[in-house]
Amino acid sequence: MPTKKTPASVTPRKKAPAQLTKRERFEKEGRFPVKKTVIIGLAVVVVAVGAFFGVRLATNTPAVGGPTVVQGGADYGGGPVAMTTLQTASVTGGNLQIPVSELQAKKIVGVLYHRDDPMPAGYNDIAGNALPVLAYVAPSGRLVVASSLCEPCHSYEFHIEGNDLVCNTCFTHWDLNTLEGKSGGCQSYPPKELTTVVQGDNVNVATDVLESWVPRA
Numbered sequence: 001m002p003t004k005k006t007p008a009s010v011t012p013r014k015k016a017p018a019q020l021t022k023r024e025r026f027e028k029e030g031r032f033p034v035k036k037t038v039i040i041g042l043a044v045v046v047v048a049v050g051a052f053f054g055v056r057l058a059t060n061t062p063a064v065g066g067p068t069v070v071q072g073g074a075d076y077g078g079g080p081v082a083m084t085t086l087q088t089a090s091v092t093g094g095n096l097q098i099p100v101s102e103l104q105a106k107k108i109v110g111v112l113y114h115r116d117d118p119m120p121a122g123y124n125d126i127a128g129n130a131l132p133v134l135a136y137v138a139p140s141g142r143l144v145v146a147s148s149l150c151e152p153c154h155s156y157e158f159h160i161e162g163n164d165l166v167c168n169t170c171f172t173h174w175d176l177n178t179l180e181g182k183s184g185g186c187q188s189y190p191p192k193e194l195t196t197v198v199q200g201d202n203v204n205v206a207t208d209v210l211e212s213w214v215p216r217a
Contacts, residue, residue: 064179065142066196069100073141074107076176081160083134083148085110095204098135103143103203108136108160110148117211123154131210132156134191135203138176139163143198145205146179146191151215153186165191189216 089098089111096113103109112130119129126132134148148156155169164173164182172184174191181187192213197204 063138063140063142063177064146064193065138065140065144065177067143067198068141069104069143069198070137070141073139074137076107076139076160076162080166081107083108083110083158085112091207094207095202096133096207096210097202097204098133098145100143100198100201100203103135103137108134108158110134110157113207113210115211120214123149123215125154126156131213133194133205133210134158136160136165136176140177142177143196143203144176144179144193145196145203146193147213148191149215150186150191151189158191192216 084106086098086102086106086109088102089096091097091113096111098109098111111133112126112128113133114128114130118124119126119131132148133145135143135145138144148158150156150158150167150170150172153167153170155167157168159166159168160176161173163176165176165179166173167184167186170184170186172186173182174180174187175182179190179193181190194205194209
């Protein structure tokens with residue numbers, strides 16, 4: 001009687017894994033960290049947008065000053081410039097007059113205007129009931145005239161250092177072009193800008209404005 005053969009067992013063949021694309025292999029092996037790249041990309045975009053709007057805000061800060069009196073601007077890279085007290089300023093026709101030529105030569109000048117109305121309490125310590133006034137040429141070349149007072153520390157002397165106006169007492173720095181505070185304790189109280197008119201060689205400041213000056217709250 002013929003022997004009955006037992007069929008051999010067949011081991012099922014394993015299905016070959018699907019071939020990965022080059023991109024999938026790189027992702028799997030960490031050579032192309034997509035998630036990390038996306039996060040870094042977003043961070044760069046956020047920083048770039050922030051920088052853009054930061055520059056926009058900075059450039060939108062209004063400049064101070066009146067007409068341009070030095071064409072091409074003023075360069076203060078040669079070192080600090082001390083304030084010169086002018087003796088040539090005068091009061092004529094209801095105006096304090098400061099010679100433009102003196103300002104162009106000295107860059108920053110100080111003048112004492114002797115008021116008829118009493119100076120506010122706490123600011124009446126200058127002889128002759130005087131309100132100190134300063135004038136300078138900004139790096140933009142524009143004329144800036146302001147009360148020469150750092151109100152919190154009561155200093156009335158300043159100097160120019162680089163592109164900054166600096167109080168001689170507390171050493172607070174303000175930007176010459178904008179009078180925006182940069183460092184120091186009195187940044188919110190820069191010299192208060194005054195309205196001026198240039199006629200010929202004179203900068204005119206109305207005495208009515210000077211007589212009504214009061215410190216900021």
